[in-house]
Amino acid sequence: MLAQVATFAIDGVDPRPVWVEVDIRPGLPTFTIVGLGDAAVRESRDRVRSAVLNSGFEFPQRRITANLAPAFLRKVGPGFDTALALALLAASGQVPVEALARYAVYGELSLSGELRDSPGALAVAEGAHRAGLERLIVPHERAREAALVEGIEIAAVASLRAAADVISGRESPRPPAVSPATVANARAGHDLSDVRGHEVPLLALQIAAAGGHSLLLEGAPGTGKTMLARRLPSILPELTRAQAIEVTRIHSVAGAHAGGLISSRPFRAPHHTISAAGLVGGGSPPRPGEATLAHHGVLFLDELSEFQRTSLDALRQPVEDGHVTIVRGQRVLELPTRFMLVAASNPCPCGYAGVGDRCECGEADLRRHRRRLSGPLLDRMDLLVTVERPGEHELRAPPLTTSAHARERVLAARERQRDRLAGTGAACNAEMDARLAGRYIRLDRPGELALGSAYERNHLSARGRHRVMRVARTVADLDGRDRVSAADVLMAVGLRQRDQAESALAA
Amino acid sequence: MIVGAETDTCAASGRACESCLRRSWLVARLGAQLDFARRRGRDLPLVLDLPDRELIAAIAGATKATVVREYDDFEAAVARAQCRAAGVETLCRCDPGYPRRLAAAPGSPAVLHVAGGRDRFVALAAGDAVSIVGARRGSPYGLEVARSLGRGLGAAGVTVVSGMALGIDSAAHAGTLETAGATIAVLPVGAERPYPASKRALYGRIIRSGVAVSELPPGSESRRWSFPARNRVIAGLSAMTVVVEAGERSGSLITAAVAEDLGRELGAVPGRVTSTLSAGTNDLLARGATVVRHAGDVLDAVFGVGVRTLPGSPRSKPVRAGLRELLDAVGAGCDTLGALVGPARSVEQALTGLAELELDGRVRRDAGGRYVVIMNA
Known part of the structure; x- marks a missing residue:
């Protein structure tokens, strides 16, 4: 007998519909999975067998063929387990076939038959909604995330048995108890009111935030470059709901997030040893890089001169176009990368140029440093500000501004830009x-x-x-x-x- | 080999004579031995003043026999061919065009190899020449002063002599090249190639209007001794030597010492007493060197007070009243935005003021966000 169920493969950060078909025929007992799966998909056979048996179902001792369609799309990871198991149960008459057709199913199985936490549920929910499916079965850890998509019924289950009960109607799908509440606001930790002194950098931060301009912070070690950059998201406008869902989907796919909606702008600060693929995305299968994780947020490159030239050069397209195109085999993948670029660097190799007579770098050192720094990426930076060590009296003085106050100015400035640039495709002055x-x-x-x-x-x-x-x-x-x-x-x-x-x- | 007419009597032919070429070859040949002799504390100008055979005897050591054999087998034609191939012209001590000032110095080079034109060099060296030397790791202040001295002297028609080293030397050359002035670079390697190699562009600009010279034949590598030896040529060529910035053990102090020994004018640019980079120059001043604040001081020292003055500055517009104070503050050492912003001056005022001064060509933003006043002239 034949049964099929919908599930989704994650391609970059986008969901692609995959149909899991299981056919059971008389013959010697075998279980084969076809349809361009990777090693995790092949191993899925053993997980499914144990999960089915341990959930108290019968595992048919016949010739079982499973197909993941479309066959040209590479399927990666263990997220197809539950779909395979349910299709198998339907094909062997243990779950009604017609009921199953209304569901999309997503999740990895443990040998005991539990649904394990699987990244990317939000993307799957969006895909299921787009594909016109009514219900989605996800592991209960991912319920809050999947529930962010409106117009689809989410059944959050803990085990394969529970999933089968929901489909056969023995148990009504338990809607996840969520207000699509926001995740604890990461912003609470970083506020401009923590900053003492730094009058010029604060001004530059506000200009950068208001116009979406990229910013290079230059200064001796320990003057507060990173501290200032970390506070940039706190004065940027709130994410809109659509943006927030996009950010949540990306972070969920990358496995960097579980739970509700991400409402604060991402701040990504990759270490300078990062490879080009790590920065802009890539690898096999292609995964989003830091540039995509910083989408709608801030990408902060600390110690800019230490980054490999190839990594920085790779950032050129993402910075210019707002997306990055990755070609792998015959597949072309487009990942969104609309971020604000902020970088920090020492002014010279010893780091102390501009601080009294402390700098010991000669002309040749400075030239080498500039050569390391300069390049197509640096040419695209709008603002350069020197971060100096605040004076003693400044440290004792009250803060110059707060994030709330600065944010108000930034929002007003953005409002003016939006009005002026309405209909041009640019959202802010930098664009x-x-x-x-x-x-x-x-x-x-x-x-x-x-x-x-x-x-x-x-x-x-x-x-x-x-x-x-x-x-x-x-x-x-x-x-x-x-x-x-x-x-x-x-x-x-x-x-x-x-x-x-x-x-x-x-x- | 038949040498025929090419032998000796160089005077009219505009070529170095055989004995001078042989001497030049010998000095380059004994490069390693000269380093050794210097390390053992022998006085370089005295050693270089010895006649050929005595020089071999004094420093050749175990290689003496080999050197003597090679010395006897020396072919001037080969040396000339090498110079031709490298595009370098020669000028020897027997030539009446040999710089008079340099000839007066003990141990002066037998042959000067010139890139950029022998006749041009003869003319430049016969005219007014002042050397500007200093530390490789000059501070923004020192570099700016060196540049402006080069500019001022170049505008006044004085040839600037220096060593094309990183830092002060290069800044002096570059300043001169901003005007119509010509400049002479004395190199510690063969004259046909830029040293240091990173100064390729500057080298090209120097020999377009001026020259690069070296006492070493083409293809010679730098050695420890060739730097102090080069310094003695710099001092020898110049009527006055100005040290812009020098630490206590800087090589430019060797140039200063040679200039003093030759009885030439010696000047130094004052610096902060707390700056190690100015320790050497302040020391020279304490011992009686002429105080050099700008190119005018140099002209006064060389030609007598008031004899030659700087040509009028092209800058006509005076600084706007509100900016004067800011410019003075930068000049006084409050040279970063952090230091300039205070109760009397808002961030906006400081930023826009500095930008205006920068666009006006009065300050420059340097590494680490430090502003440097660009000196007049």
């Missing part, structure tokens, strides 16, 4: 291309003169000029002004990161 910048950035007369003379006198490259315009626009937005003034332009010039062309002009 404006040259054409949009030319159309939407209005400089007043002195501002135009200041920018013009800076360009004329070779202080700016063509790209640098646009960058200064965009940042100046953000400075004016933070102040709530429609026109960009000369002071805004000068502020942007003072905080600009020189690109290679400009460093060459200055040398």
